[in-house]
Amino acid sequence: MDQRQEVNITKALNDKREYKRLLLRNSLKVLLISDPDTDKAAAAMDVSIGAFSDPKGLEGLAHFLEHMLFYASEKYPKEDSYMQYLTEHGGRSNAFTDSEHTNFHFDVNAGYLEEALDRFAQFFICPLLSEDATSREINAVDSENNKNILVDVWRWSQLQKHLSSRDHPFHKFSTGNKDTLDVQPKARGVDVREELIKFYEGHYSSNLMHLVVYGKESIENLQNLVEEKFSAIKNTQRSRPYFPGQPCHSEHLQILVKTVPIKERHTLSILWPITPEIKNYKEGPSRYLGHLIGHEADGSLFCLLKSLGWASSLSAGETESSLEYAFFGVMIELTDAGQEHMEEIVKFIFQYLNILQKSGVAEWIFNEVQAICETKFHFQDKISPINYVMNIASNMKLYPPEDWLVASSLPSKFNPVIIQMVLDQLVPSNSRIFWASKQFEGQTNETEPWYRTAFSVENIKVELVKEWEDSQPDAKLGLPSPNVFIPTDLSLKQVEDKVKHPVLLRKSKFSRLWYKSDTMFFTPKAYIKLDFNCPESSSSPEAEILTNIFTKLLVDYLNEYAYYAEVAGLNYSIHHTGTGFQVAITGYNHKMRILLEKIFEKILNFDVKQDRFAVVKEKVLKNHLNLKFQQPYEQAFYYCSLLLEHCMWQRDEFLEVIPRIQADDLVKFAPRITSRMFFECYVAGNMTSKEAESVVQQIEDSLFNSSVPLSKPIFQSQHLERRIVRLDSGTNYYYPVEGLNEQDENSALHHYIQLEQDDTKMNVQLELFVLIAKQPAFYQLRSIEQLGYIVVLMKRNDSGIRGAQFIIQSTVKDPAQLDIRVEAFLKTFESKLHTLTDDEFKSNVNALIDMKLEKHKNLREETQFYWSEIDDGTLKFDRKEVEVAVLRKLTKEDLLNFFNNHIKLGAPGRRKMSFQVYGSSHVAEYKSAKSGEISSYESVVCNGKECALDGVDTEQLKDEKVEVVSSDKPVETTTELVGYHPKRIDDIYNFKRSQALFGSLKSGANQAYA
């Protein structure tokens, strides 16, 4: 037991939780958090071993081990029983492997912490790491790599590593793939499972671990639990691996790297090796410098680049960091015009740094940053326990105990010498410039080995360095002004009419106001949401694009002013919605009205600035072009929405209209967007009902009631409706389509089962089915069949129309076969459902009730919940209570009937549609799927080579039989799959027109509300 002096852990003023530090006999460092109010318990274990410790030639071993620990242990040898236990009790689990640590975490309904902890502890006491599971899970690691391989952030991160010292572990590839963890080691005669065990035994020592446990129990009880469960972790007295030295030597500095991105974009990043912030976190030098270099108001670097039309975004701050090294980066998204001025842009960066050098470190700026950070820390929102423990466990090895909660979020010591020291490191001769653009296609001469990123490197010439060093600052550059948005009134409003759910406070021909006073969070924050229904805004693809540009221009015009508000913790957004546009403001309520007024001033006096129009249009076009590079499963998701939404324009249509749209079109169209409007408003948090009403009155007066009003109310017939396609009962459709990016090998399946429009009993049956089937589906389709890294079963809600969806991304099986595997899973799941004991059934029902009764943790979460009721038009603010009442009466028979009528293959009321995106590894299968020959099922291509069918027998399929794998043991058995007659859809629009629609729950201003 720890007999040392108790330290005072700094916590937020509004934090009522109790904390206690503990050191077990095996040197495991623990933080206990007792929160009697919590509905979820959670724990995180951070092990101070990461990918830097991977043995040579076994890249990704630490990450692979992280995956393997989830499988089974000596105490709980049944595979997947850990995940199964958590899911059945409303929990979830995850992990990540970083360079120097690996973090495992879970949450569970608050009453089930003890057994969950016992199971979790076995990860670190006696994992099985079976031969069989090891040989399967390597495929998931490989599929995870396939998911990342065409994603620019992964590619650039590895390129930075590639261009660093080979002797530093920073250089290595960390996630691993089949080649590094299977093929290559086997060829060398290395047994990877033995290596996993060796790695585990060599590094997973309790003295290198940090544990955080969060529960509703008292500190004493939590302490007993932790001592009982975690004392058995072996302490092999390992010393923490130490990686001294810098990843970049002189040959890796003063370089310009040109590289070809996947996406349509130009980016410029300048990186400098700096002293890690962790060494001086109370002085916060990188925070101070990032605040200034990344500022966006008048005088800032970004403001200047924006006025020249060269940049569309800029950020600055510490990037890669560890105890021994770190980088400071300035990341700029360039416009097409900016792409032509790279050297001048870099020159402006150094001019700005020269200004910081000349003006010296300013105490008032540090004080401002400190004040903002302090308010932010003390009035922080509660977050989900799983994220809370994950963050703290990661901090524990880096900070002294008193700062475990604070970490580096509270700079408190003004020390100009330390800030100056880091500023002095940001010089041209120390810089690494990474410049990405498709323009460099064909002009590069090297390829990064892991992601095959094309690049070339050149040294930056000494004359250029000299020019940058000596460059005199542009007159437009300067320090920001004092921030007027910092809140000074943080008092809580006295609210008399405290209500449990939102109330309809006010209704007029222009608007409707919903109001919810704060009864939960007691922070000086509020939320205002304004949803404008503008009938003209969605009348055509052109209209939607023009509305999109309209909202983006508003943000663009507001940016220099509103950036101060954002820095001070008052955030806003303006975006188009497909039926108009939405304005949202959230944060400290003190100065919220000032910002709101400014936003409406811009809407009232909207004008089209030619130069900004061009920049925004270019950005909108690129956004649409880049949809091509979405993950295939996201593309499948898009097709599902396209089919279900009665009114939704297609991306090809947008791509056709954007290039032709001119500034003049918006000059003519903007007045039409706002000519007739109706807005729905939601106000919540630290605001009285009087204030909420005055917000709406003020907006109405400015938009509708002036002498020459901008807007009129919309006609009765124009009121918003949102309708969803109702699939035919008893049908089984599929829509095959090629992936948009012909380089992407991944295929994807989105298997959608439609249910009803917000029917309480059916909703809870659906949720119960998803809860019970989620983990078995994951275990069967991912852990056993290894179809791919992404395997998910979840519920879906389209404007109140509920459904279930299976999502799988794969290179090993084509989407038609994935679809069959889902059907086969449902078949085996049927028997599992039948054998479910009454106790198991009850336990699942109780888990779902607990999840439903979970309190909102912060204003954002609460707003999301109520807003979706308003936005869908369902308006069941007491949904949780009503659904819990129905759940309490639900029987196992009810669930079986639901499954038999709606979910299982051949069910009479089943309405199923599968969206099948074919990647480049399944080109031949796509052709057959399109031509409608069942021959698409006759062969399967595994990783590029033709191979025998595993799992699906062609002959059996012709007789509507497929192999089905039992969900209990990883053994294959055969079951009949009767009634698998999918009908192909070739044209989404023809199909949509042939189907009925659900009624719209959204309706006009005269909608009756109970």
Ligand SMILES: [Zn+2]
């Ligand atoms: Zn992983």
